[in-house]
Amino acid sequence: MPRLPKHPKVRGELAEAQFVPVAIRRGFRVAKPFGDSAPYDFLLEKNGVTARVQVKATARRIAHGWFQLATRRGVRKRFYSAREIDFVVAYLFLEDIWYVIPVREVTGRTIFVRPGSGGKYEKFREAWGLLAWGRRKVPRLARAKAARARSG
DSSP: OOOOOSSHHHHHHHHHHHHHHHHHHTTOEEEOOSSSOSSOSEEEEETTEEEEEEEEEEOOEEETTEEEEOOEETTTTEEOOTTTOSEEEEEETTTTEEEEEEGGGTTTSOEEEOTTSOOTTGGGBTOGGGGGGTTSOOOHHHHHHHHHHHHO
């Protein structure tokens, strides 16, 4: 993997730039709000359903293969809520893996993921189909189907 930029804002911009073609290849229309005051990075649309997406990324492995991703925003470092975004899409630079996580699953917490661990967020690994639910609450059955589709 090429060397990543040191500045976290530049790394975030790189993750966002990598997100766009991945989403487009999966059939989504991608829109970016003007400026950076919106709580979401992108609006996605597919079959008339829209989703507000916040992209988070990390290149830092903390211990034993675990990665940590903050789900806070702004100067006050408030956690994202379902009033602001629909999904956190988390990217692990070192593994080239995406996690598509409904915001209700992460509200009020930091995300810890370890690829292949079977942990809490592993069912959201490459779960791009969940974005088709948009702002609606993603049912457990859809989460399970997305996990099965990802695994094989």
